[in-house]
Amino acid sequence: MSLEKFSKETTLAMRKKLIGHSCRLFFSEDPVKIMRARGQYLYDEQGRRYLDCISNVHHVGHCHPAITQAAAVQMDLLNTNTRFLHDHIIxxxxxxAATLPDKLGVFYFVNSGSEANDLALRLARQYTQHNDVIVLDHAYHGHLTSLIDISPYKFRKLGPQKEWVHVAPLPDTYRGKYRNSDPDPGQAYADTVKDLILEVHKKGHKIAAFFAESLPSVGGQIILPEGYCAKVAEYVHAAGGVFVADEVQVGFGRVGSHFWGFQLQGKDFCPDIVTMGKPMGNGHPLACVVTTQEIAQAFTDNGVEYFNTFGGNPVSCAIGLAVLDVIEEEDLRGNACLIGGHLKQLLLQLQKKHAIIGDVRGAGLFLGLELVKDGAQQTPATEEAAKLVKRLKEELIIVSTDGPWENVIKFKPPMCFSIQDAELVAEKIDTFLSGITDSVERKGT
Structure with missing residues (x-):
């Protein structure tokens, strides 16, 4: 079937008519119409090439030939209901399992990160026979009703917080209550969770789970302080709950030094449940939950079958296997260390030059550049961040903002990002900031 090719204006007009307006586009005032992609590059209807700095979904690069070939070959051979026995899923x-701690060895395959986190919530509640959940402030765990309820980023805009949901402070060592200058911010932030558990118990409630992104992204590209997760897990376990690590955005080697974001917390920490999504299918809908034998057995013992028609189907698993092959064969973890480290150093150099850069943080190809109007007061430079995103788009570079005040420029590009890409981004940011920093006075760090 040949589809009619519309002009950009016609496509936009028809989208406004046919698609729900809450389904927003990047650059809503002047959206980019993308026709094809390859690697870290996007091409619009006029053939202009954009550098993609945010598509962590297309983990190993847009339209990677090894991925498309694996999908086509398997689709031509078999794609069927997941109740049939097949080798690919095994x-x-x-x-x-080879990338994970030994205790995490039972898998449930699903189709999206939201499905994965919803299932993790079910697993936690079945295993603990408790109901309440602790989450980090500004967190986002998915778009299902159950996950909106545990995502402060969403539910604060929609209505009252559920009585079974409890929000712990985001462990932000740049602008939070406890900072890098404190003796042990990891312990201090963990103790806020301990105090919250005590409050929950006083109300007669019990904790089923503590949910946290291994590196909070919507919260502003946050790197959790050393020791935080191990101590939180200790407190949560003592309360009869489990620790759920949300790796939907940051898993599969994005941090470079490790395959999983939670591994940045050291060998003393291992979650009870890990959820995966976005990058594992390189754009194909593929996600997963992995947990322990004990938790999985409790879920089985409830007498209710878990069935997912498409989760773990032969085509999805063929794609997932191909993604793992590319990560290994192209040493994309090594690339994340090298290129991410280079980009971070370039941004740190810009921080010395431009007072508006309050903080540079991240690991591998997960980086955040926080803009502030005042170094001492850390006043969010939200308007300036939006202008920077717009200006970079004019230079054919795609970035976006995150954080509670939308003042953090985030970098989560395809893992094939290059030295030249990093240097181009830093050069263009430098040029733009040089034109606006006259209005920003350095009053502190």
Whole structure:
């Protein structure tokens, strides 16, 4: 079937008519119409090439030939209901298990990060026989009703917080209550969770789970302080709950030094449940939950079958296996260390030059550049961040903002990002900031 090719204006007009307006586009005032992509580049209807700095979904690069070939070959051979026995799902689970701590060895395959986090919530409640959940402030865990309820980023805009949801402070060592200058910010932030658990118990409630992104992204590209997760897990376990690590955005080697973001917290920490999504299918809908034998057995013992028609189907698993192959064969973790480290150093150099850069943080190809109007007061430079995003788009570079005040420029590009890409981004940011920093006075750090 040949589809008619519309002009950009016609496509936009028809979208406004046919698609729900809450489904927003990047650059809503002048959206980019993308026709094709390859690697870290996007091409619009006029053939202009954009550098993609945010598509962590297309983990190993847009339209990677090894991925498209694996999908086509398997689709031509078999794609069927997941209740039929097939080798791919076993091979894939075994490959994933090799990247994880030994205790995490039982897999449930689903189709999206939201599905994964919803299932993790069910697993936690079945295992603990408790109901309440602790989450970090500004967190986002998915778009299902159950996950909106535990995502402060969303539910604060929609209505009252559920009585079974409890919000712990975001461990932000740049602008939070406890900072890098404190003796042990990891312990201090963990103790806020301990205090919250005590409050929950006083109300007669019990904790089923503590949910946290291994590196909070919507919260502003946050790197959790050393020791935080191990101490929180200790407190949560003592309360009869489990620790759920949300790796939907940051898993599969994005941090470079490790395969999983939670591994940045050291060998003393291992979650009870890990959720995965976005990058594992390189754009194909593929997600997963992995947990312990004990938690999985409790879920089985409830007498209710868990069935997912498409989760773990042969085509999805073929794609997942191909993604793992590319990560290894192209040493994309090594690339994340090298290129991410280079980009971070370039941004740190810009921080010395431009007072508006309050903080540079991140690991591998997960980086955040926080803009502030005043170094001492840390007043969010929200308007300036939006202008920077717009200006970079004019230079054919795609970035976006995150954080509670939308003043953090985030970098989560495809893992094939290059030295030249990093230097181009830093050069263009430098040029733009040089034109606006006259209005920003350095009053502190």
């Amino acid at each position: 091979h894939y689970a075994d490959r994933l």
